[in-house]
Amino acid sequence: MPDPEVIQDLYRSMLRIRGVEQRISDIYWDDKIKSPVHLSIGQEAVAAGVCQTLEPKDVVFGTYRGHHVYLAKGGDMNAMVAELYGKVTGCARGKGGSMHLIDLEHGVSGTSAVVGTTIANAVGAAYASKLKKMGIVIVVFFGDGAVDEGVYHESLNFAALKNLPIVFICENNGYAVHSPILSRRNSDNICEHARVYGVTAERIEGNDVIAINERVGKAVAAIRSGESGPHLLEIMTYRWMEHVGPGEDFNLGYRTPDERAPWTDSDQIDGLRGQIADDVVTRIDAEVLAEIDAAFEFAENSPFPEPEELYAHVYG
Amino acid sequence: MSTDNTDTNQRILTYPEAVREATLQEMERDDGVIVMGIGVDDPKAIYGTTAGLQERFGEDRVFDTPLSEDGMTGMAIGAAQMGLRPIHVHIRMDFVLLAMNQLINVAAKNLYTFGGAAPVPIVVRSYIGRSWGQGPQHSQALHSMFMHVPGLRVVAPSNPYDAKGALIASIRDNNPVMFVEHRLLSDSTSHVPEEPYALPFGKARVQQQGSDITIIGISYMAVEAYRAAQYLKEVGVSAEVIDPVSLSPLDLETILASVAKTGRLLVVDNGWLTCGASAEILASVAENVESPVSLKRMGFAPVTCPTTPGLEQGFYPNAQTIAVMANQMVQGKSADWVPDEIGATEATEFRGPF
Numbered sequence: 136m137p138d139p140e141v142i143q144d145l146y147r148s149m150l151r152i153r154g155v156e157q158r159i160s161d162i163y164w165d166d167k168i169k170s171p172v173h174l175s176i177g178q179e180a181v182a183a184g185v186c187q188t189l190e191p192k193d194v195v196f197g198t199y200r201g202h203h204v205y206l207a208k209g210g211d212m213n214a215m216v217a218e219l220y221g222k223v224t225g226c227a228r229g230k231g232g233s234m235h236l237i238d239l240e241h242g243v244s245g246t247s248a249v250v251g252t253t254i255a256n257a258v259g260a261a262y263a264s265k266l267k268k269m270g271i272v273i274v275v276f277f278g279d280g281a282v283d284e285g286v287y288h289e290s291l292n293f294a295a296l297k298n299l300p301i302v303f304i305c306e307n308n309g310y311a312v313h314s315p316i317l318s319r320r321n322s323d324n325i326c327e328h329a330r331v332y333g334v335t336a337e338r339i340e341g342n343d344v345i346a347i348n349e350r351v352g353k354a355v356a357a358i359r360s361g362e363s364g365p366h367l368l369e370i371m372t373y374r375w376m377e378h379v380g381p382g383e384d385f386n387l388g389y390r391t392p393d394e395r396a397p398w399t400d401s402d403q404i405d406g407l408r409g410q411i412a413d414d415v416v417t418r419i420d421a422e423v424l425a426e427i428d429a430a431f432e433f434a435e436n437s438p439f440p441e442p443e444e445l446y447a448h449v450y451g
Numbered sequence: 452m453s454t455d456n457t458d459t460n461q462r463i464l465t466y467p468e469a470v471r472e473a474t475l476q477e478m479e480r481d482d483g484v485i486v487m488g489i490g491v492d493d494p495k496a497i498y499g500t501t502a503g504l505q506e507r508f509g510e511d512r513v514f515d516t517p518l519s520e521d522g523m524t525g526m527a528i529g530a531a532q533m534g535l536r537p538i539h540v541h542i543r544m545d546f547v548l549l550a551m552n553q554l555i556n557v558a559a560k561n562l563y564t565f566g567g568a569a570p571v572p573i574v575v576r577s578y579i580g581r582s583w584g585q586g587p588q589h590s591q592a593l594h595s596m597f598m599h600v601p602g603l604r605v606v607a608p609s610n611p612y613d614a615k616g617a618l619i620a621s622i623r624d625n626n627p628v629m630f631v632e633h634r635l636l637s638d639s640t641s642h643v644p645e646e647p648y649a650l651p652f653g654k655a656r657v658q659q660q661g662s663d664i665t666i667i668g669i670s671y672m673a674v675e676a677y678r679a680a681q682y683l684k685e686v687g688v689s690a691e692v693i694d695p696v697s698l699s700p701l702d703l704e705t706i707l708a709s710v711a712k713t714g715r716l717l718v719v720d721n722g723w724l725t726c727g728a729s730a731e732i733l734a735s736v737a738e739n740v741e742s743p744v745s746l747k748r749m750g751f752a753p754v755t756c757p758t759t760p761g762l763e764q765g766f767y768p769n770a771q772t773i774a775v776m777a778n779q780m781v782q783g784k785s786a787d788w789v790p791d792e793i794g795a796t797e798a799t800e801f802r803g804p805f
Contacts, residue, residue, distance in 0.1 A: 194533075228566030237565045244532060245565045249556050255525020256557065262526060263533030266485070266511050271533075286552070289522025296517065448567040449601050451625040 137345055139411075141187065145344050146407040147419050148183035152176075152203045153404055154427045155212065159202075159219065162431075163381035168219045170232040175203035177342075177375035180403040181306050182207035184347030185274060185368075188355045194242045194264075196257040196275040199234035200374075201246040204276050210238035212426060213433040222437035229440050230448070250311075251277065251284030254303070258290045261299035261365075272358050273301040280311025282325055288332075291367070295333030298364035302354055303334065305367060308374045313389045329367040336367040344403040373398035464643040466636045469611035470500040470576075473618040474538065476647045478508050481536060484622060486513045487523065488540030488576075495804070497540055498637050500576075520549035524575070528558050528627075531573045536622055541577040542805075544631065545591045550575075558627040559602035570625040574618070579633045579670065579721065581767070582801040586758035589805070592670065592722035592751070597629045598699045598731065604652055605699040607631035607721075609673035611641045613696050616650035623649060633671040633721065635797045653700035657709070661691035663781045665709040666773065668694055669728055670721040672750075675794055678770035679777060682790035688781050698728055703735050710736055710744055715780050719773055720750035745780050749773060770794025 156174045163172065175182070182203035186195065189208065197204035205215055211226065218225030219233050226238050227245075237245040244260065247253045257275035264271040281287050282305060294301050305325055309315060316323055326336035335354070339346050347370055357363035375395060377384035385392055408416055464472065478484045486504055488497070492515045496502040505513035516523045520541070527537035541547050547554070554575070561569045580589040597605045604626050608614040614632070621628035658677050668676030673694035680690040691709050695701060710716050716736055718729040729748035737746065749768040757763050771793045779786050793799075 196529075225566070227564060227568065230566045231564045235564045237568050239568055244529075245561060245569050247557065249552060252525065252552060252557060255522045255553065256529035256532065258522070259526035259529025259531070259537075260533045261529075263530040263535045266530075266535070267483075267533075269533075286522050286525060289517065289519035290525070292517055293519065293522060293526060448563045450604070451562050451567065451570040 137348065141348065142407055142410055143415065143419065144187055145183050145348060146404065146411060147423060148187065148207050149179040149344065149404045149407070150419065150423045151212070151426065152179040152182065152206050154423055155206065155216065155430070156202055158427055158431060160376070160381040168233070169221060170219070171379045172219065172233045172381065173200040173379050174376045174381070175200050175374070177398060178306055178308060178372045179203050180342050180344035180347055181304065181370050181372050182276070184344045185304055185351045187348055188352040189242070189272065189274065191242060193272045193274065194244055194260055196244045196253040196260070196273070197246040198250070198253065198277055199246060199248045200278070201236050201276070202233070205236045205238065205243050205246070208243050209241040210236065210243045211241065212430040214238065216430040216434040217437050220434040220437070221439060222434055223440040223444070224433070224437040228444065251281040251286045253277070254281060254290045255286050257301060258294050258299060261294065261301035262297060264300055265297070270359070271300070272355055274304060275301065276304045276306060278311065279305060279307040279309065279316050279325065281305070282328070283311065283319055291329055291332040291334050291365070294365040300358045301365045302351065302358065303329070303365065303367040305369045306372055307369050308372050310374070310378070310390075312378045313387065325369050326367065334365045334367050335363060336369065338369040338371065340371050341401065342370070342372040342398060342403060344407065375399065461642045462645060463640050464611050466611045466614055466632070466639050467499040469615040469643045470618055470632070471502060471504070472643070473615040473622070473647070474501070475504060475507065477619055477622045478504065478512065480647070483534055484512070484536045484538065485530070486538045486540065487516050487527065489516055489518055490542060491515060491540050497542055501540065520546055521553055524550035524553035525557065527573045528553060528561070528571050531571050532569055536572050538574045538576060538622065541575070543589050544577040544579050544593050545588045547575065547577050547593065554603070554627070555600055559600045562626070563602060571627050572625045574621045574628045574630050576630045576632060579631065580805070581633070581635050581671070582763070582798045583803050584758045585756070587755045590756040594629065594631050594670070594698055595722055595727040595731070598728060602626070603699065604628040604697070605631065606652070606697050607670040608696050609633070609636060609668070609670055609694050610639060611643050613650060613656065613694070615643050616648050617696060619647055620649035620652060624652070631670060635671050635801060636674070638797060639674070650696065652697045653702050654697060655702035655705040656694045656696050657705065658692040658694055659690065661689040661713065663689045663713055664715040664717060664777050665691045665693060665706070665713045666777055667706065667716070667718045667732060668692065669698070669719065672719040672721040672768065675768065675770045675773055676719050678794045679773035682770060682774040682792065683777055685790065686778055686782070686788050688778055690777055701732070701735070703739070706732065706736060707739055710740060715745040716747070717773070717777050717780060718748040719768055720748065722750055723753060724748055724750045725753065747776060747780055749776060767798070
């Protein structure tokens, strides 16, 4: 049984993600967020469970579905929401938006809108960490769609070849946009494939935040101590909302509410709430709500970039 | 090739020796500089440009890569974000096409996308091939494609002196730099100072002053343009020859000053014309001149590069065709002078290795 403080940390982490994304979904129709959003509601356990095992100096790489990773790693919430609003106080000064979040101070490397892209970048960061003996563990999050990309295979091969300090987190939510995994590959064998490259791999079933936390924790510890090279964790999870946008998508017909039901029934936030004393839950809930309120207020009140910003940051 | 450095020792190096020296000196200065690419540690050492570097700096800083251009470019970008300064070497520019996602979507964009937070200091060295049957996929010159994209720098030095200075500048720069080399320049020599020096980006080299016509030669065509200018003396045509060296940023100021003097501009690109560097230069000049000037351009034939020598010969401009074009621009289309020499002996006599 994990430490009660870890349970509280995981609960708070997941609640912050759920709360921010639910708020985004609620206000999206106001059109104040004028860019696509890829919500991670339902997948909070992955980012929360993984990032709780990391040190502040460790670096994570993610994708356009990256709000959860950014927040779980400690990315500044005000700067994230302001970024979605396109404000100059955003983490990328409004130039990136939801799909391009960054907070280097807290170990969040920039996320990408092209599937698979940051996997190779993460491997490079791991190479630098090893070469310079930084003691930094790199974690890269990607979906099951990314394993179709050539760069994924090139990256795993090189990470294993050089025995790099990196954890590959495959968030397997069953779909690449709307395409199920078995329409894209011969068999559901992501871990088996990774092992062939020399990467230690295992699957974690059920979107179980405690299991994720424990097993990723062991992998990170083994990597940090130098006793092990790269690991891949295939974490089975489920996207509750549509691929892109604030709503649900059962009207499209590619999946059904029945398919989702087991995942919502086993909601990890509800599960942990039951393991924490009521007064503590009440306190955490209030603190998270206040933090979210403040972040959206900060975004609302922040200015847009000045017109001259158009030409800034092309070259450095 | 004449250069304007003041080294009194007049030490002569080949192009690959200059590239190697720049790399070695920067690796000594900054232990974050790494060299990676297919074959950088093999016996041929990329025409000698990486010879001995692995022995000197170790296998962690100089390493062969899997044949994974896309993944390795992404790896270089990630390493750069963590403070390294990777030099990624490709023995042909054609292979860089395998890495376009990382170069265009990531390297060129990250600084801007993240509001200035994430610079990508990488250098991508690649060779344009030519002659002796390089054929369709070992001969492409793709510098213009990279000039199109904001966030990338593109340099294509044509002599050892500029190669050393431009490579040092590229390594020290905080932006991704496409460093374009040409196989036929590998035997070229010039004097190269031993001490490190960095050429500024966006500064063209006036190779020869003249008054009748400005000829701009890009990459290897800088050599052919210079040769053509010597032929043109026979018919009394005074050509000013400019090597841009840096294509992005481009030294438009030097070009405009020259055109203001000569009233004629011939751009000879080592590449295709359509949407190319020559089109960009002519358009920029046309937009910025006060009075009309005569404008022409030459480059690769608008076809795939053929392998067989007879057809390949017609694919490229040479000093002879450049001189004929320049002479007609100055003396009128009826001028029927043709110089005796074709030029490009290094092209016709080239026998490899690849």
